[in-house]
Amino acid sequence: MQTAIEVRDLVVRRGARAVLDGFSCAIPQGSVTGLLGPSGSGKTTLMRAIVGVQIVASGTVTVLGHPAGSVPLRRSIGYLTQAPSVYADLTVAENARYFASLYRLRPADADAAVEAVGLTGARHQLVADLSGGQRSRASLACAIVSRPEVLILDEPTVGQDPVLRDELWDHFRRLAADGATVLVSSHVMDEANRCDRLLLIREGTLIADDTPAAVKRSAGTDDLDQAFLTLIRQRKGVTA
Numbered sequence: 001m002q003t004a005i006e007v008r009d010l011v012v013r014r015g016a017r018a019v020l021d022g023f024s025c026a027i028p029q030g031s032v033t034g035l036l037g038p039s040g041s042g043k044t045t046l047m048r049a050i051v052g053v054q055i056v057a058s059g060t061v062t063v064l065g066h067p068a069g070s071v072p073l074r075r076s077i078g079y080l081t082q083a084p085s086v087y088a089d090l091t092v093a094e095n096a097r098y099f100a101s102l103y104r105l106r107p108a109d110a111d112a113a114v115e116a117v118g119l120t121g122a123r124h125q126l127v128a129d130l131s132g133g134q135r136s137r138a139s140l141a142c143a144i145v146s147r148p149e150v151l152i153l154d155e156p157t158v159g160q161d162p163v164l165r166d167e168l169w170d171h172f173r174r175l176a177a178d179g180a181t182v183l184v185s186s187h188v189m190d191e192a193n194r195c196d197r198l199l200l201i202r203e204g205t206l207i208a209d210d211t212p213a214a215v216k217r218s219a220g221t222d223d224l225d226q227a228f229l230t231l232i233r234q235r236k237g238v239t240a
Helices: 043-051 092-102 107-116 132-144 162-177 189-194 212-219 224-239
Strands: 003-014 017-028 032-036 058-063 077-080 150-154 181-186 197-202 205-210
Touching: 003 043, 003 181, 017 043, 017 058, 017 181, 017 197, 017 205, 032 043, 032 162, 032 189, 043 058, 043 077, 043 150, 043 181, 077 132, 092 107, 092 132, 107 132, 132 150, 132 162, 150 162, 162 181, 162 189, 181 189, 189 224, 197 212, 197 224, 205 212, 205 224, 212 224
Parallel strands: 032 181, 032 197, 077 150, 150 181
Antiparallel strands: 003 017, 003 058, 197 205
16 A cells, blocks of 8 residues: 655654654555544644644654645645634534635535534534534534545544444545545544554554554454553563
């Protein structure tokens, strides 16, 4: 498989602390890759670096053959942040249609994105009147409306009910099947089994980079939570 995203020796500092310290990984095109780790492990910082909005101390990030954040990538990347990024004084449909218009897409394309995230019934509601989970879905609709080649999703299923979570993951898989590269962050290990590949990160360091089955096999367990703990302990034993 071709590489869609390549990170080499990335260092990001916050004050005297290295949030990411020599981080390297390669994310294959047309895959769903899970970025998993506890809060504060550096997941959002890595995603910001891939999108091109993070100041880095050193290292390189290449997306679709271009430096992260460069002009050719502006129409190729969709980015969902943890905080809803939609206009509260517009309806769900108006938000989606506004973002669609930026790409010279039709209102029908915006309506399809709203339907894909399960908000058709709320399409005429103001975003200000939505629940937190619905606002997140409205933001997701705006992120996917252009059918980007690379989709960066920061905790997209937080606050969603199990049925909708399942539907969203089905949609992520369909996007990958159509050739998109999807990077999804989460701190919920039960979502990891839905991914083609996993990046397990802790304290800015890559703990594992492999398929879910291979990660579990290397740790000698069928439980991903336990696998993560085992790999952390193994790493501590090596570096102690």
